[in-house]
Amino acid sequence: MNRSLFIVLLIAFNIAIDQISKVIVRTTMIKGGKGQINVIQDYFQLIWVENKGAFLGMGSDMNPTLRLIFLLVLPTLVxxxxxxxxxxxxxxxxxxxxxxxxxxxxxxxxxxDRIVFGEVTDFFFIDLGGVFKTGIFNVADMSVTIGMVMLLFSGVFNSKKKEKIA
Structure with a gap:
């Protein structure tokens, strides 16, 4: 497959899966945790919230101009x-x-989401009984996190590979 096409399709796939999941949440759930769904008892739940901030709501209390700069303009440039x-x-x-x-x-x-809705739809919540607990997140957050872990793994793997060659 053409490299550029592969890149475009993979990025589009990540966007599509996220947006489809958010449409399903917005059309089938009740906002604000009132209609939370226990997928696996209290360990894995679906809770629909709208997040004006970034990761775990950070920056949601910023003034609108700073929020525009730090949560829309800078991420778009990056x-x-x-x-x-x-x-x-x-x-x-x-x-x-x-x-x-x-x-x-x-x-x-x-x-x-920030451009169209002014906030980001989040809905996944994990609580492993105090051992591990997340904030409420979405598929896009998972894509970014998985991508970062893969990038770290790739860096470690490639540096070990270079050490063997040298």
Whole structure:
């Protein structure tokens, strides 16, 4: 498959999965936790909230101008650079390429929500009985997180590979 087409399709796939999941949540759930759904008892729940801030609501109490700059303008510039970087950097290994596409797709999906709705729809919640507990997040957040983990793994894997060669 053509490399550029692969990049566009993978980014579009990440955006589509996120947006489809958010449409389902917005059309079938009750906002604000009143209609929470226990998927796996209290360990994994669906709770629909709208987040004006960034990760875990950070920045939701900023004044509107700062929120526009830090949650819309800067992320858009960073995402544009990431897309430019992955399209132009032909020597990226496949894992890094996929990782960057996941990061870009998830980022674009959340920026899209901010532009269209003024806030981001979140709905996943995990609580493993005090051992591990998340804030409420969405598919785009998972894409970005998985992409970051893949990028870290790729960096470690590639540095070990270079050590063996040297």
């Amino acid at each position: 995402l544009a650079y990431v897309i430019y970087y992955i399209l132009k950097t032909k020597e990226l290994d496949r894992l890094s390429l996929i990782a960057f596409c996941c990061i870009a797709g998830g980022g674009i999906a959340n920026v899209f």
